[in-house]
Amino acid sequence: MTGTMAIVGFGLSTIGPGVATGLVFAAYINGIARQPEARGLLQPIAFLGFALAEALALIGLVLAFVLK
Amino acid sequence: MLTETLLSGEFEPPSAADFQFAPIFGDSILFSKPVFLVALSVILIASFFIISARKAAVVPSRLQFAGEGVYSFVRNSIGQDVIGPEFMRFVPFLFTLFTFVLCNNLFGIIPFLQFPSMSRIGFPIALAIFTYVVYHYVGIKHHGLKKYVKDICFMPGVPKWIYIILTPVEFATYFIVRPATLSLRLFANMFAGHLLLLVFTMGGEHLLASTILMKILSIFSFGFAIGLTFFEFGIECLQAYIFTLLTALYIAGALADEH
Secondary structure, three states, X not given: OOOOHHHHHHHHHOHHHHHHHHHHHHHHHHXXXXXXXXXXXXXXXXXXXXXXXXXXXXXXXXXXXHOO | OHHHHHOOOOOOOOOXXXXXXXXXXXXXHHHOHHHHHHHHHHHHHHHHHHHHHOOOOOOOOHHHHHHHHHHHHHHXXXXXXXXXXXXXXXXXXXXXXXXXXXXXXXXXXXXXXXXXXXXXXXXXXXXXXXXXXXXXXXXXXXXXXXXXXXXXXOOOOOOHHHHHHHHHHHHHHHHHHHHHHHHHHHHHHHHHHHHHHXXXXXXXXXXXOOOHHHHHHHXXXXXXXXXXXXXXXXXXXXXXXXXXXXXXXXXXXXXXXXX
């Protein structure tokens, strides 16, 4: 089996952001379920949390390409 | 092996080399495609908003409505809701950031251009430096240099022994990590998105040049590329919004009086 350690490293680095994204949107869905009027208030916070969590996964992807 | 009989030749996957462009004329990197795209974005944004604000009527035309919609989105939901009472003096900066990042990101899916200029790391770094200078300057002007640095390094309201671990973390966050992640987030999103589109498009082309079975499979590859284009549109708008929102949050944090 051939490949590079960089790809393995990237794969491992997506565990954390994957869990984090699930947690963020689970909280968002819960908040809307409890109070549907809060949807507009919670939406920016949900997207902000998602982007912050995804940043780390994407840094891992970029490094997998740059540091072959 | 099976792949050698079905496919024609070795597939060359897209890599970081696909993001480098030779200069169009002259020798300097200043005359390559990403720089021309950035210049084009400036012209487009300026002309769009100048034309939409000309002959401003109380009952707006469609173009004026669109221009005012973008402006009021940045001014209200990013400026006013995040920064608070003093938001008006930051609205030009936030509005410029938002429209500049959005226009350059959208170049990634517009046909014939099809390159997000923010996927060259220099441009996000430059924007993050702007943000860095602005939020530190605002904090220093509001609090005074000594109090500002002291509040960052020695956050009031925590027990003294926590300062051993809190001060390096806080210092690194405010002075190193924030501009780094701000630029890296935008760059990595645009890099990864463009790379994904390249994989499915070039893979589809490679399949199309092979045997008949692969030609049928290439339809799925191109279909996926189309789907990813729509997804990429959403990501591009989201990244412009996130960059501007985080800038506003950092400015609001620098202005905050609770410390």
